[in-house]
Amino acid sequence: xxxxxxxxxxxxxxxxxxxxxxxxxxxxxxxxxxxxxxxxxxxxxxxxxxxxxxxxxxxxxxxxxxxxxxxxxxxxxxxxxxxxxxxxxxxxxxxxxxxxxxxxxxxxxxxxxxxxxxxxxxxxxxxxxxxxxxxxxxxxxxxxxxxxxxxxxxxxxxxxxxxxxxxxxxxxxxxxxxxxxxxxxxxxxxxxxxxxxxxxxxxxxxxxxxxxxxxxxxxxxxxxxxxxxxxxxxxxxxxxxxxxxxxxxxxxxxxxxxxxxxxxxxxxxxxxxxxxxxxxxxxxxxxxxxxxxxxxxxxxxxxxxxxxxxxxxxxxxxxxxxxxxxxxxxxxxxxxxxxxxxxxxxxxxxxxxxxxxxxxxxxxxxxxxxxxxxxxxxxxxxxxxxxxxxxxxxxxxxxxxxxxxxxxxxxxxxxxxxxxxxxxxxxxxxxxxxxxxxxxxxxxxxxxxxxxxxxxxxxxxxxxxxx
Ligand code: OOG
Ligand code: NI
Numbered sequence: 001x002x003x004x005x006x007x008x009x010x011x012x013x014x015x016x017x018x019x020x021x022x023x024x025x026x027x028x029x030x031x032x033x034x035x036x037x038x039x040x041x042x043x044x045x046x047x048x049x050x051x052x053x054x055x056x057x058x059x060x061x062x063x064x065x066x067x068x069x070x071x072x073x074x075x076x077x078x079x080x081x082x083x084x085x086x087x088x089x090x091x092x093x094x095x096x097x098x099x100x101x102x103x104x105x106x107x108x109x110x111x112x113x114x115x116x117x118x119x120x121x122x123x124x125x126x127x128x129x130x131x132x133x134x135x136x137x138x139x140x141x142x143x144x145x146x147x148x149x150x151x152x153x154x155x156x157x158x159x160x161x162x163x164x165x166x167x168x169x170x171x172x173x174x175x176x177x178x179x180x181x182x183x184x185x186x187x188x189x190x191x192x193x194x195x196x197x198x199x200x201x202x203x204x205x206x207x208x209x210x211x212x213x214x215x216x217x218x219x220x221x222x223x224x225x226x227x228x229x230x231x232x233x234x235x236x237x238x239x240x241x242x243x244x245x246x247x248x249x250x251x252x253x254x255x256x257x258x259x260x261x262x263x264x265x266x267x268x269x270x271x272x273x274x275x276x277x278x279x280x281x282x283x284x285x286x287x288x289x290x291x292x293x294x295x296x297x298x299x300x301x302x303x304x305x306x307x308x309x310x311x312x313x314x315x316x317x318x319x320x321x322x323x324x325x326x327x328x329x330x331x332x333x334x335x336x337x338x339x340x341x342x343x344x345x346x347x348x349x350x351x352x353x354x355x356x357x358x359x360x361x362x363x364x365x366x367x368x369x370x371x372x373x374x375x376x377x378x379x380x381x382x383x384x385x386x387x388x389x390x391x392x393x394x395x396x397x398x399x400x401x402x403x404x405x406x407x408x409x410x411x412x413x414x415x416x417x418x419x420x421x422x423x424x425x426x427x428x429x430x431x432x433x434x435x436x437x438x439x440x441x442x443x444x445x446x447x448x449x450x451x452x453x454x455x456x457x458x459x460x461x462x463x464x465x466x467x
Contacts, residue, residue: 004175004176005175006171006172006173006174006175007173007174007175007176007179008092009090009091009092009120009173010092010115010119010120010123010124011123011179012090012091012092012174012179012182012183013091013092013093013115013120013124013126014123014124014126015179015180015183016091016126016183016186016187017067017068017071017124017126019183019184019187020068020071020187020190020224020227021035021067021068021227023187023190023191023224024071024224024227027191027192027293028272028293028294028295030245030246030269030272030295031226031227031295033244033245033246034229034237034241034244034246034269034295034297035066035229035295036244037237037240037241037244037246038066038229038230038231038237038297039066040240041231041232041233041236041237041240042065042066042231042232042233044233044236045232045233045236046062046065046232052232065230065232066229066230066231067124067229067230068126068227068228068229069125069126069127069228069229069230069298069300070112070114070126070127070128070129070227070228070298071126071127071128071129071190071224071225071226071227071228072128072129072130072131072224072225072226073128073129073130073131073190073222073223073224073225074108074130074131074132074133074212074215074216074222074225075130075131075132075133075156075216075222076132076133076147076151076154076216076217076222077132077151077152078132078433078434078435080132080156080222081130081132081434081435081436082434082435082436083157083162083165084113084130085113085435085436085437086165086169087157087161087165087186087189088113088128090164090165090168090174090182092115092120093113093114093115093126093127093128094113094114094115094116094440095111095112095113095130095435095437095439095440096111096112096113096114096116096399096400096439096440096442096445097111097112097400097401097439097440097441097442098110098111098426098428098431098439099111099112099401099403099406100403100424100425100426100427100428101131101403101406101407101410102134102137102422102423102424102425102426103403103407103422103424103426104403104404104406104407104410104411105407105411105421105422106210106212106407106410106411106414107133107134107135107137107138107210107212107213107422108131108132108133108134108212109131109132109134109426109427109430109431110129110130110131110132110406111130111431111435111439112127112128112129112130112400112401113127113128113130114126114127114128114399114400115127116440116445118449121399125399127399129401129406132431132434133212133213133216133217135147135148135213137422137423137425138209138210138213140209143205143206143209146202146205147206147213147217150197150198150202150217151216151217154197154220154221156189156220156221156222157186157189158185158188158189160181160185161182161185161186161188161189164178164181164182164185165182168182188221189221189222190221190222190223190224191221191223192223192274192293193219193220193221193223194274194275194276194277195220195276195277195278195279195285196218196219196276196277196278196279196288196290197217197218197219197220198217198218198278199278199279199280199281200278200280200286200288202218203218203278203288206218210414211291211414212410212414214290215290215292218290223292223293224293225271225292225293225294225413226268226293226294226295226296226413227295227296228266228268228295228296228297228298229297229298230297230298230299230300231297231298231299232299233299234252234265234266234267234297234298234299235252235257237267237297238251238252238267241269246269246295247269247270248267248268248269248270249267249268249269249270249329249408249409249412249413250325250327250328250329250332250412251267251325251329251332251335251336252265252266252267253265253266253267253402253404253405253408253409254266254402254405255301255312255316255339255343255346256336256339256340256343258301258343258348259348259349260301260302260347260348260349260350260353260395261299261300261301261302262301262302262304262308262312262346262353262359262398263300263301263302263303263304263312263398263402264298264299264300264301264398264400264401264402264405265298265299265300265301266296266297266298266299266405266409267296267297268294268295268296268297268409268412268413269294269295269296270294270412270413271291271292271293271294271413271414272291272293272294273289273290273291274289274290274291274292274293275287275288275289276288276289276290291413291414292413294413296409300397300398300399301395301397301398302353302359302360302361302395302396302397302398303359303360303395303396303397303398303399303400303442303446304358304359304360304398305357305358305359305360305443305446305447306443307356307357307358308353308357308358308359309443311345311346311358312346314345315342315343315345315346316339316342316404318342319335319338319339319341319342319343320335320338320404322338322342323335323337323338325408327411327412346358350393350395353395354386354393355383359395359396360395360396360446360447360449360450361393361394361395361396361450361453362393362394362395362396362449362450362453363382363386363391363392363393363450363453363454363457364391364392364393364394364453364457365390365391365392365457365460365461366389366390366391366392372390372461372464372465373385373388373390374465376388376390377458377461377462377465378465380458382454385457385461390461391457396446396449396450399442400442
């Protein structure tokens with residue numbers, strides 16, 4: 001008997017993100033327009049900056065530069081979340097980070113399922129920001145129960161998807177035919193449903209409690225609510241959207257434009273009003289509308305250490321205290337000015353960011369020919385090795401998300417009402433129970449990558465010293 005080899009999880013993820021992209025472009029034509037704008041901006045940026053082109057040619061594959069980097073879904077129950085974790089594991093995606101959005105007026109808590117190994121991120125970095133609704137934060141007890149019983153009877157996974165997850169877990173992977181079927185079956189979960197699961201009256205009550213509650217509870221599945229390609233110049237994409245007939249949110253979330261990009265900058269186009277239908281008590285369908293789906297772009301920078309992240313949170317909060325951005329964008333200009341002003345506190349120079357231990361770097365040996373400072377190698381003195389030019393360093397890219405930015409993206413797409421308030425209640429322990437496992441700590445992960453690069457350099461240098 002011959003044993004069929006397993007398809008690599010990275011390849012299943014690549015096939016899945018390509019299938020999602022194709023489905024979403026068909027379902028949301030404005031998203032196709034955004035992709036074409038991003039491709040144009042990226043190729044113009046590469047033409048204008050040959051040094052960037054050279055660097056990316058070495059580290060990334062240029063032909064995939066404009067592909068999707070992430071998407072997002074919102075789930076209704078703990079069972080859905082833990083099953084989703086098993087589905088993503090088949091594609092080599094694991095839960096990293098915990099984001100509590102109750103503090104920002106959105107009744108969910110979230111994680112991002114993503115590849116972790118460097119080679120996997122390079123092969124295809126696709127991540128899914130996954131939120132779980134927190135009905136416990138809703139004040140109206142009767143409504144909470146109605147939402148709960150609506151969610152209890154739906155199954156967002158196809159029987160074949162469930163069976164293939166079990167096969168993959170039992171055997172340790174999927175063969176070619178099963179992997180292809182798995183991608184097709186899992187895609188069904190993310191598809192748009194234009195027929196609501198609830199009647200129009202319940203829809204409106206859910207909607208009045210919070211738009212997000214209606215979005216999660218009213219349908220037969222967690223439609224992918226956006227996809228996000230990578231851009232090399234997010235300011236150009238933001239400026240270019242109106243010319244393509246798509247309405248951008250008021251400003252780019254995250255840090256302002258800088259020489260040394262940090263963390264993550266994101267912007268999106270506003271969610272579209274789409275027609276859906278509700279079944280009446282007479283069994284007939286009547287039409288209505290729902291706003292949920294949009295398109296986003298992202299530009300990533302260096303991963304920050306806890307110290308760097310604290311400084312980021314501090315300068316961001318300072319800007320937001322002086323000008324709180326309103327969802328309708330009326331004070332966007334003033335907010336961006338306050339942001340630029342407060343970020344002047346954050347060093348904008350790679351070596352300063354490194355020397356002050358604000359960001360994570362990957363170290364490598366500079367070209368040979370440098371004098372070998374034996375003492376510095378023996379003393380593991382990284383600073384001396386950098387100053388003497390023996391070691392070079394490159395920023396490690398931030399692969400995760402930012403709660404304040406995520407809330408800004410949520411809100412600009414949930415309509416322009418003023419932010420609602422919920423009791424601040426981060427609950428990592430509850431989330432991990434719902435997920436069925438612990439979430440991976442992003443900081444520890446970046447620190448390990450940095451440390452591994454240092455150890456590799458020191459071992460190579462030690463060999464040179466003894467040779
Ligand atoms: C998720 C919003 C968060 C991001 O890029 O920060 C997100 C949502 O709207 O469901 O995707
Ligand atoms: Ni997003």
